Amino acid sequence: MCGIFGYAGNEPCLHIITAGLRKLEYRGYDSAGVMVYDDAVQVAKNTGKVDDLLPHTHDLSARATIGMGHTRWASHGKATAANAHPHWTPAAAIVHNGIIENHAELRATLSDDNIAFQSETDTEVVLHLVVQALQSQPDPLIAFSSVMRQLKGLYGLAMFFACDPHRIYISRKGLPLAIAAGKDAHLFSSDPLALAEHSSDFMFPADATIVVLERQRLALYDYDGEQLPLPVAQHLQVPTQKIDKGSYRHFMLKEIHEQGLVLANNIHRLFDFAQLRPRAEMLALQKIDMQRVKRIKIVGCGTSYHAALLAAVFAEEQLHIESLAEVAHELRYRRALLNDQTLIVALSQSGETADTLSCIEHARSRGCQTLAICNSPHSTLARTCDALIELNCGPEIGVASTKAFTTTVLIWYLFVLAVRSAHARPLTKDAHNLRKLPLLIDYVLNSTAQIESVARQYRQARNFIYIGRGPSFPIALESALKLKEISYIHAEGYAGGELKHGPIALIDHDMPVLVVAPQDDYFLRIVANAGEVKARDGAVILLGNPKNRELRALSDTIIPCPDINQPLLQAIVCAVPLQLFAYYLALEKGTDIDQPRHLAKSVTVE
Ligand code: F6R
Numbered sequence: 001m002c003g004i005f006g007y008a009g010n011e012p013c014l015h016i017i018t019a020g021l022r023k024l025e026y027r028g029y030d031s032a033g034v035m036v037y038d039d040a041v042q043v044a045k046n047t048g049k050v051d052d053l054l055p056h057t058h059d060l061s062a063r064a065t066i067g068m069g070h071t072r073w074a075s076h077g078k079a080t081a082a083n084a085h086p087h088w089t090p091a092a093a094i095v096h097n098g099i100i101e102n103h104a105e106l107r108a109t110l111s112d113d114n115i116a117f118q119s120e121t122d123t124e125v126v127l128h129l130v131v132q133a134l135q136s137q138p139d140p141l142i143a144f145s146s147v148m149r150q151l152k153g154l155y156g157l158a159m160f161f162a163c164d165p166h167r168i169y170i171s172r173k174g175l176p177l178a179i180a181a182g183k184d185a186h187l188f189s190s191d192p193l194a195l196a197e198h199s200s201d202f203m204f205p206a207d208a209t210i211v212v213l214e215r216q217r218l219a220l221y222d223y224d225g226e227q228l229p230l231p232v233a234q235h236l237q238v239p240t241q242k243i244d245k246g247s248y249r250h251f252m253l254k255e256i257h258e259q260g261l262v263l264a265n266n267i268h269r270l271f272d273f274a275q276l277r278p279r280a281e282m283l284a285l286q287k288i289d290m291q292r293v294k295r296i297k298i299v300g301c302g303t304s305y306h307a308a309l310l311a312a313v314f315a316e317e318q319l320h321i322e323s324l325a326e327v328a329h330e331l332r333y334r335r336a337l338l339n340d341q342t343l344i345v346a347l348s349q350s351g352e353t354a355d356t357l358s359c360i361e362h363a364r365s366r367g368c369q370t371l372a373i374c375n376s377p378h379s380t381l382a383r384t385c386d387a388l389i390e391l392n393c394g395p396e397i398g399v400a401s402t403k404a405f406t407t408t409v410l411i412w413y414l415f416v417l418a419v420r421s422a423h424a425r426p427l428t429k430d431a432h433n434l435r436k437l438p439l440l441i442d443y444v445l446n447s448t449a450q451i452e453s454v455a456r457q458y459r460q461a462r463n464f465i466y467i468g469r470g471p472s473f474p475i476a477l478e479s480a481l482k483l484k485e486i487s488y489i490h491a492e493g494y495a496g497g498e499l500k501h502g503p504i505a506l507i508d509h510d511m512p513v514l515v516v517a518p519q520d521d522y523f524l525r526i527v528a529n530a531g532e533v534k535a536r537d538g539a540v541i542l543l544g545n546p547k548n549r550e551l552r553a554l555s556d557t558i559i560p561c562p563d564i565n566q567p568l569l570q571a572i573v574c575a576v577p578l579q580l581f582a583y584y585l586a587l588e589k590g591t592d593i594d595q596p597r598h599l600a601k602s603v604t605v606e
Helices: 014-023 050-057 103-109 122-136 140-148 251-257 259-270 303-319 328-332 354-365 380-384 403-423 428-445 448-457 472-487 496-501 523-534 549-554 567-589
Strands: 003-009 031-037 041-047 066-072 087-089 092-100 153-161 167-173 178-182 185-189 209-214 218-222 295-300 322-327 342-348 369-374 387-390 463-468 490-495 512-516 539-544 558-560
Touching: 003 014, 003 092, 003 153, 003 167, 003 209, 014 031, 014 050, 014 066, 014 185, 031 050, 031 092, 041 050, 041 087, 041 092, 066 092, 066 153, 087 122, 092 122, 103 122, 122 140, 122 153, 140 153, 140 167, 140 209, 185 209, 251 259, 251 567, 259 403, 259 428, 295 303, 295 328, 295 354, 303 322, 303 342, 303 403, 303 472, 303 567, 322 328, 328 354, 342 354, 342 403, 354 369, 354 380, 369 380, 369 403, 403 567, 428 567, 448 558, 448 567, 463 472, 463 496, 463 523, 472 490, 472 512, 472 567, 490 496, 496 523, 512 523, 512 567, 523 539, 523 549, 539 549, 539 567, 558 567
Parallel strands: 295 322, 295 342, 342 369, 369 387, 463 490, 463 512, 512 539, 539 558
Antiparallel strands: 003 066, 003 185, 031 041, 031 066, 087 092, 092 153, 153 167, 167 209, 178 185, 209 218
């Protein structure tokens, strides 16, 4: 999603800023822009990628030493060059992430004389308000803070003023902004990853504060203009190496294939095979008072929500504590029963999902304990929650989440075992299954050719239904989401038992139904559901053990998936072939698999 990068220093900065924007590309965006100052505000913007912006930057000063850039994911107004940031006038320029909720009301307060809006964005309203405030109050800090006080919503933004050309004014509320010191320079970005080649120490200013940044100095103020002590810099190990696709055609395919190794590494990191127990200290158990927990709510969005659905059922069964999964933005805005006996678990690959962050803020204000299971230890979520368990699955670049999903499920399994096994017998059977899991993932990955051939068979399909029961139901939802995201084929996931309550009306020979059918407690029931589809001429694709007689009697099209006698681990095994199925169908359709249209890797607006 939107990304900000800025520089004030001693070196020509245009290429530093565009290089910073490239580091933000993985988040997904649809336009980009850059501003530098060299006796005048100079701006270049374009739709598309940073590569599409570069030819437009040739007229910008190559010796300017202060400037900022932006990657935009359209929210207010289409993805056009006019709506791209920076927005600017000869007096000032602004880049902004987030949404100004009261922009319409604020626009009405602007005295309309001679203000010609160039874009449809909420951001441009802020620009004109500050420029107007500057006319009556020439101190940029006072003008800027007077407007910041009026903003509603979540934002991270930065402004440059031609009347104060060595400084950039930065403010945030709810959305991340990191500041770092470089060589004779200060830099800022919405993502520490973009700053990592300049420094490993980052400052994270608090909400509703203003950082005034210049080459050799930083100062922090509140919105009343009172100077505050600077936040203590945090040392973070942010990866600086360039991540490439290796021999894979797409990051997504590479990340699918990494799962065997990633899961094995996490198993050995978190499970002590000598003691036959999870390593409780590494699963953050000492930071959560489980004695106090009477209710667990597991929240996330999209794929992370599907992991939450699996996690909640398992927690309730194993811990005998009421456990519920909920999409974070729904929990945030209803009158949920939350108190100090509630443990809120936030699942998030990025740790920057605005919906999840605002849910956690809300839960904390109600006294809940909070646990993050997250792939970014430097993210806002990781810094906000009482406890963190890192996914440790390496950067996920493909927008469609794969290895982060399976790793989240594995980590929850180990967390629950750790809670449960504090006084229990050694977990011999679990240890056996954990040893087996990476081998089964490798088995699936070795069946790629078969999966590719089934995908090719269905390249003309315009719709898909996925069904599953028990732990395979969230897998049906997740696999349908994966297919929609990257192939743009319409797909829906249902619990097998729901078919007859409505969706069965859709079944005909043009409606392929993918049946997630591992050999588990639900097997005979899901086979019966597959039979109902077959009886109505639906094309049945089975995911299951190809040696199974019942499955072979139902359909010739079987995507091989081995059995493992543990429901959560079985869900992980089932997810992988269906990630590959979605991938190969998308490949047939020729879509932009790593950066599908309209999607962003890090969804930083509510
Ligand atoms: C789908 C996908 C999204 C994310 C969702 C939450 O493939 O990746 O649905 O799962 O946007 O993101 P995180 O997990 O970063 O909070």
